[in-house]
Amino acid sequence: MLQRNAMNLNELDYVAGGTISETADDSFELYDRGLLKDHYNAAEMAVEWKTLSAKVDDAWRKAGIDVITKPFGGNVYKQNGKTLTRDEAMEHLKKNFTQVPLN
Numbered sequence: 001m002l003q004r005n006a007m008n009l010n011e012l013d014y015v016a017g018g019t020i021s022e023t024a025d026d027s028f029e030l031y032d033r034g035l036l037k038d039h040y041n042a043a044e045m046a047v048e049w050k051t052l053s054a055k056v057d058d059a060w061r062k063a064g065i066d067v068i069t070k071p072f073g074g075n076v077y078k079q080n081g082k083t084l085t086r087d088e089a090m091e092h093l094k095k096n097f098t099q100v101p102l103n
Contacts, residue, residue, distance in 0.1 A: 036055065
């Protein structure tokens with residue numbers, strides 16, 4: 001009998017995380033918390049990947065998370081040298097940085 005080896009969502013995110021779209025989504029969360037001056041959709045991110053992904057990386061750094069963004073692979077999120085899942089990085093962001101109220 002074959003046994004199914006299913007991954008949970010965190011394991012799947014760790015293996016398949018990243019991509020232009022996910023980095024664009026990160027930009028909205030970082031912008032909402034005042035860590036990034038603008039946010040970017042996936043089309044903008046694709047056209048200006050090198051410049052915009054560097055801005056997202058810098059914003060994550062302000063939040064205490066080191067990120068290596070990858071357009072077609074898994075983003076790597078680290079805090080104090082420990083690898084985090086994207087969910088863990090987002091949890092840290094949401095716990096420690098409140099959303100900036102819209103005027």
